[in-house]
Amino acid sequence: MNFEKKWRNSPLARIYVEEEAKGYPLTEEILARFPGSAVVPIRAYKELFSRKRQNFRLQKKAPQLILAVKKEGFLSPGAKVCERFGHKHFYYGSSVLNCLFDCAYCYLQGVYDSANLVVFVNVEDAFREVSAFLSHDPLYLCISYDTDLLALNGLTGLAERWYDYAQEEPDLTVELRTKSANLGFLRKKNENKAFVLAWTLSPADVIGEYEKGTPPLEKRIAAMREAIDLGYTVRLCLDPLLRIPDFESQYEKLIDRFFSEINGREILDVSVGAFRISAEYLKRLRKNRPACALTLYPFQLRDGVYSYPPEKSAAMLCFVREKLIRYVRESQIYMSDF
Numbered sequence: 001m002n003f004e005k006k007w008r009n010s011p012l013a014r015i016y017v018e019e020e021a022k023g024y025p026l027t028e029e030i031l032a033r034f035p036g037s038a039v040v041p042i043r044a045y046k047e048l049f050s051r052k053r054q055n056f057r058l059q060k061k062a063p064q065l066i067l068a069v070k071k072e073g074f075l076s077p078g079a080k081v082c083e084r085f086g087h088k089h090f091y092y093g094s095s096v097l098n099c100l101f102d103c104a105y106c107y108l109q110g111v112y113d114s115a116n117l118v119v120f121v122n123v124e125d126a127f128r129e130v131s132a133f134l135s136h137d138p139l140y141l142c143i144s145y146d147t148d149l150l151a152l153n154g155l156t157g158l159a160e161r162w163y164d165y166a167q168e169e170p171d172l173t174v175e176l177r178t179k180s181a182n183l184g185f186l187r188k189k190n191e192n193k194a195f196v197l198a199w200t201l202s203p204a205d206v207i208g209e210y211e212k213g214t215p216p217l218e219k220r221i222a223a224m225r226e227a228i229d230l231g232y233t234v235r236l237c238l239d240p241l242l243r244i245p246d247f248e249s250q251y252e253k254l255i256d257r258f259f260s261e262i263n264g265r266e267i268l269d270v271s272v273g274a275f276r277i278s279a280e281y282l283k284r285l286r287k288n289r290p291a292c293a294l295t296l297y298p299f300q301l302r303d304g305v306y307s308y309p310p311e312k313s314a315a316m317l318c319f320v321r322e323k324l325i326r327y328v329r330e331s332q333i334y335m336s337d338f
């Protein structure tokens with residue numbers, strides 16, 4: 001009985017398969033990877049995923065998998081609080097909703113009612129939509145915003161699918177943002193300079209306390225080092241900057257540590273931004289994390305987005321910029337203007 005209960009509550013004990021998702025090659029591939037999971041047919045994923053009164057924190061302990069078909073279209077215009085790195089056409093797309101990691105400040109817990117992972121299996125439809133866009137304009141596409149696609153590659157294979165697709169599209173620049181140290185498939189590919197591997201780093205103490213399940217700082221830096229040596233384009237993201245009590249010494253230590261391993265000329269650029277979140281998401285995030293000191297900060301609201309008071313954000317950004325220009329050119333630094 002106890003065993004039975006434990007099994008039912010273990011991660012991926014159940015894979016829910018939407019009626020329409022049956023028969024897609026990716027559905028079959030994922031099901032074959034988890035022969036021990038119970039397969040539960042469902043009518044429409046939103047009936048399960050968007051149900052009210054779910055317990056996000058409880059589900060996060062043992063997330064289940066939902067295979068679904070994305071019907072709304074794949075491309076969405078980049079949000080105003082996101083950096084576009086000089087690209088005219090900046091879009092993002094989600095092949096997966098939710099993440100294996102569990103960062104205390106993650107906006108996803110303010111977005112979704114459920115912590116279960118949704119994988120959209122009709123990836124070919126997404127490729128078709130992107131190709132249609134590329135027939136009239138070049139595109140800068142972020143594929144890992146509502147998840148960590150690299151961390152999930154062993155489960156879905158989707159980071160690799162996107163990589164292979166991007167190889168065939170010269171007008172497409174892809175950003176894959178990650179905290180994973182799992183280079184896996186990248187070790188056996190020819191490097192594509194227009195596929196930007198963007199690692200988010202935080203001070204080691206922040207990772208230990210607030211980024212549960214993510215690889216430690218040293219492993220992330222080692223993965224970045226290896227990716228550069230393999231010929232990939234690598235971006236450093238110090239975003240979100242988090243206002244912790246010893247902010248200056250922690251971030252200085254982080255920057256010095258990073259550039260003791262990697263020369264500034266070896267990376268494409270650095271993206272820097274203070275923590276920011278939409279008003280609606282913050283409300284729900286706080287409900288899910290009532291005791292998190294980071295997100296209980298008395299943020300200020302500007303244009304529907306909460307962040308640190310402008311003078312505090314400016315001081316944080318200015319401090320980090322000063323440290324960075326010892327290692328990279330000014331033109332390599334992208335600061336969020338929020």
Ligand code: SF4
Binds near residue numbers: 103105106
């Ligand atoms: S890695 Fe990113 S998407 Fe995943 S939990 Fe952390 S902040 Fe959220």
